[in-house]
Amino acid sequence: MDKCIYCQSSNLDKGLKMRGSKDIGHLHFECTEGSGGLSMFAKPEEVLADLCKDCGSITRMYVKNANHTFLKDK
Numbered sequence: 001m002d003k004c005i006y007c008q009s010s011n012l013d014k015g016l017k018m019r020g021s022k023d024i025g026h027l028h029f030e031c032t033e034g035s036g037g038l039s040m041f042a043k044p045e046e047v048l049a050d051l052c053k054d055c056g057s058i059t060r061m062y063v064k065n066a067n068h069t070f071l072k073d074k
């Protein structure tokens with residue numbers, strides 16, 4: 001996606017890190033490596049975002065490596 005879906009601008013900043021707070025650090029999903037891993041070895045997979053510099057919309061949220069088993073709320 002090279003254009004903002006809201007204002008059609010191509011003035012995007014990509015791959016931005018999203019911080020929760022100074023204590024929590026970067027926003028992330030909890031996951032296990034590969035498939036079928038044990039949740040006790042949960043590790044963070046950082047969530048990144050693309051931001052439209054013209055209207056301020058977040059045009060995309062994604063992780064670099066989606067090949068994990070992501071932990072879900074029960």
Ligand SMILES: [Zn+2]
Pocket residue numbers: 004005006007008009052053054055056057
């Ligand atoms: Zn925009």
